Amino acid sequence: MRDLALLPKAHLHLHFTGSMRVATLADLAAEHRLRLPDALLDANPLQVPADERGWFRFQRLYDAARACVRSEADMRRIVDEAAQDDAAEGSGRLEIQVDPTSYAPFVGGITPAIEIVLDAARLATARTGVDVGVIVAASRMRHPLEARTLARLAARHAGDGPGEVVGFGLSNDERRGETSEFAPAFAIARRAGLASVPHGGELLGPAHVEDVVQHLRPDRLGHGVRSAEDPRVLERVVEEQIALEVCPASNVSLGVYASASDVPLRELVQAGARVALGADDPLLFRSRLAAQYEIARAAHGFTDDELADLARASIRASRASESVRSRLLAGVDAWLAAPDAAEVATAG
Numbered sequence: 001m002r003d004l005a006l007l008p009k010a011h012l013h014l015h016f017t018g019s020m021r022v023a024t025l026a027d028l029a030a031e032h033r034l035r036l037p038d039a040l041l042d043a044n045p046l047q048v049p050a051d052e053r054g055w056f057r058f059q060r061l062y063d064a065a066r067a068c069v070r071s072e073a074d075m076r077r078i079v080d081e082a083a084q085d086d087a088a089e090g091s092g093r094l095e096i097q098v099d100p101t102s103y104a105p106f107v108g109g110i111t112p113a114i115e116i117v118l119d120a121a122r123l124a125t126a127r128t129g130v131d132v133g134v135i136v137a138a139s140r141m142r143h144p145l146e147a148r149t150l151a152r153l154a155a156r157h158a159g160d161g162p163g164e165v166v167g168f169g170l171s172n173d174e175r176r177g178e179t180s181e182f183a184p185a186f187a188i189a190r191r192a193g194l195a196s197v198p199h200g201g202e203l204l205g206p207a208h209v210e211d212v213v214q215h216l217r218p219d220r221l222g223h224g225v226r227s228a229e230d231p232r233v234l235e236r237v238v239e240e241q242i243a244l245e246v247c248p249a250s251n252v253s254l255g256v257y258a259s260a261s262d263v264p265l266r267e268l269v270q271a272g273a274r275v276a277l278g279a280d281d282p283l284l285f286r287s288r289l290a291a292q293y294e295i296a297r298a299a300h301g302f303t304d305d306e307l308a309d310l311a312r313a314s315i316r317a318s319r320a321s322e323s324v325r326s327r328l329l330a331g332v333d334a335w336l337a338a339p340d341a342a343e344v345a346t347a348g
C-alpha cells in the first residue's frame with residue numbers, strides 16, 4: 001500500500017469557509033470577540049440526519065464560522081492555509097469555491113472580495129506549489145438575479161492560470177430555489193468559457209440530477225452521487241461525460257448515507273462515471289482530501305491502481321492548464337511505478 005498523501009491529485013470540491021482549520025477559526029473568533037457554538041471546536045465531525053432540520057443545523061454552524069471571517073487578512077489566511085493543507089496531502093491543483101457575497105461588507109464590496117481571493121490564490125500558488133484556481137459560486141437561497149451579477153463578475157476573471165476563475169457554481173440547500181431560474185447566470189458563465197459546476201444529487205435524488213443537467217448543463221456536478229439510484233440518469237451522466245465531485249465524508253456527516261461503505265463509489269466508477277474525490281467542508285466534517293482516498297481504499301477496496309485512476313480522473317476533470325495537468329499525470333505514473341513500501345518490507 002502506497003502513501004496516499006504522496007499521490008498527485010486535483011481537489012475540485014472545497015468551500016472557502018469550510019476549508020478552514022479549527023485552530024484558525026478559534027483564532028478569528030477570539031480576535032473578533034465572537035462566541036462560537038461548541039460543536040465547531042470539539043473533536044467530533046458533524047453528524048446530522050439528511051432532513052431539513054439536519055441541514056438547518058449544518059447551515060447554522062457554517063454561518064457561525066463564516067461570521068468570523070471579517071477582514072482581508074482573514075480571507076488571505078484561509079486561502080493560503082487551504083493551499084498549504086492541500087500541498088501536504090499530494091494535491092497539485094486546488095479549485096476553491098467561494099461565494100464572495102458574505103465577505104463583501106467587510107472589504108468594501110463584492111468586487112474587492114473576489115479580487116482578494118484571486119490575489120491570495122496567486123500568492124498561495126507561488127508559495128506552496130499547488131496550482132490554485134477559483135470557482136465563484138452563487139447560492140440557491142438568494143435571488144437568481146444575484147447569481148447573474150456573480151456570473152458577470154466571475155466572467156471578467158476567467159482563465160486557467162493560478163488565481164483565475166475557472167468555474168461557476170451553485171450551492172446551498174438543494175430543496176430551495178428553482179433550478180431553471182439560475183440558467184441565465186450559467187449561460188453568462190459558459191459564454192466566458194467557465195466550467196459549469198453546480199451542486200446536485202446529494203440531498204435530493206436522480207430527478208434533481210436531471211433537473212440540474214437539463215437547465216445548468218454541468219461539466220461537473222457537486223456530489224451527484226445519487227445518480228446511482230436511477231440507471232437511466234447515471235447513463236446520461238456518463239454519456240455526457242459529466243464528472244462527479246464525490247465527497248464521501250461529507251455524505252456521511254450530512255446523513256445522505258449511513259456509513260462510508262454505503263457511498264456508491266464503486267457503482268459510479270464501474271458505470272464509467274468520471275469521479276473526482278473532494279473534502280467539501282473539512283472544518284465541519286473533520287476529514288481532508290487524502291482521507292477521501294483512504295475511504296476508497298478501506299471501505300471500498302480500491303487497489304493502488306484504482307486509486308491512481310481516481311487521481312487521474314480528478315486531474316483530467318480539473319480546469320488546470322495543459323502543462324499542469326500533464327505534470328500531475330506524470331506524477332501519478334511515478335507514484336505507481338515506485339515500489340510499494342509494504343511489499344518491499346515483506347520481500348526483504
Ligand SMILES: [Zn+2]
Binds near residue numbers: 015199280
Ligand atoms: Zn459542497
